[in-house]
Amino acid sequence: MAQSMSMGMRNTARVALVSLVMIGAGVLVTGCQSDPDIDITKLGLATDPPEQLYKQGLANMKAGNLAEASRKFDSIDRQNPFSEWGRKALVMSTFTKYRLGQYDEAVTTGNRYMKQYPRSDDSAYVQYLIGLSYSKQIADVTQDQRAASRTIDAMSVVVKDYPKSEYVEDAQAKIRFARDQLAGKEMQIGRYYLERKEYLAAISRFRVVVERYGNTNQVEEALARLVEAYYAMGVTEEAQTAAAVLGHNYPDSQWYADSFKLLKGGGLEPRENSGSWISRAGAKLLGT
Template sequence: MLVLASFPLAGCDSLSSLNPFDKTEKYKPEIIPEVPADQIYNEGLAHIDKRNYSDAAKKFDALDKQYPYSQWSQKALIMNTYANYEGGAYDDAISSARRYLALHPASQDAAYAQYLMAMSYYKEVPDVSRDQERAEKALVALQELVDRYPKSEYVPDAKFKIQVLRDQLAGKEMEVGRYYLKKRNYTAAINRFRIVVSKYQTTRHVEEALERLVEAYMALGIVAEAQTAAAVLGHNFPDSQWYKDAYALLAKDGIQPREDTGSWISKIFSGGRLG
């Protein structure tokens, strides 16, 4: 038989204390005073002066959110980009730079935003033994800076870094090409050296790329292409050790450099001459 135990009621006060909605205290909303925009901005600048870039970025982010669609928001966004860049928060800098360019593409600071975005990629470019995605993105961002803002003060530095990055990317292709050449995968090696010759012919790697093409084509028995690669190398770099090596390699088989104007190598080099 079910026995129901009965307990005395504790009284109204006890029941009231168990009910979260039955309170005698009145709700008092907390009123947060609005901080003037210039005060938040100056606080962000103060953090930058102290090199507290993370705190500075937080201030500028708060300013952007509290005063959206205002001139203060625009100033906060570019300063947020700068603070993140200086603080090494490159992904955040890239994100805020992209947002700035989307919202204010024609502003006087647009070129600077583009430069900070490019430099954020540039700062994380690894050595040639690793994936070069950041290098490729930095190159694109820097080229966009040169193309979109040709009169910007950042263009000279951008052009210098473009050449550095092109050399970096060519170096990566050379590394992979040498690997394939060593493994006697000559077709794969040629494809890599061809990229250097066609896309990065103004870099320091082009001499070696042409000589390696001589090696690979000779190994495959494609003598005419090997002769053309050596001839183009000799036209442009007659005193190069790479040309001497290429010449010696051909001489072993009793042949000499000779340009075939129908070759893809000759066409790329405009009749044998660089550029």
């Protein structure tokens, strides 16, 4: 009898537990059905087919609602990865993020596209967007220039891997601008040292400009500053060589006129020493 009572109690407990679970589920379902304020679209869940979401994204772009367009494209990417619609959505997601000024996000999305579809019809465009996103983040030469270096890296891929694309010309222009920025940063630091009469430190910066960034708009001043620094140190042969290289490559430059005047004041004139590193670097200037 005791055993029968025990089994009966266990059956009753089981029935009660099942009832509680069913009641709880019923409350949850009833609550969802009766609550008119729940909107799953506000939870970031887009449930339309990818083709329809893509069209909605394009419509939002046309209306100027880039943020909503970006959300539509991101929904396609999340729900349909590695599909053709997912691929197209990644392109548009990169573009809308770039246009929204979300440059880091655009780079992340673009890089993911390039890893998955490096040889697709849109890969040149996406790589170009990556470069543009870096380019937009280039700061004044008084600040960090990592974005300039990354612009050069990204745009060099456009030029090298997609030489026939329509983006090459602008990619090259962005590379030139970024190189000018990097050279400008070196000049800024070099002038800082020069003003404090730390001539060796200054020369090392100006040398980087002449040897590495010879085709930028900073090289004339760099050569003139080398004249100034070497002359101040009493290393007149290098000062004369820097002035000679400057005059050979930029005879009408005001920087050359100033350097010539400085040497003349000390009874010197520009004269090139072919064994100098400046002479070797100068031979490459007009060809860069």
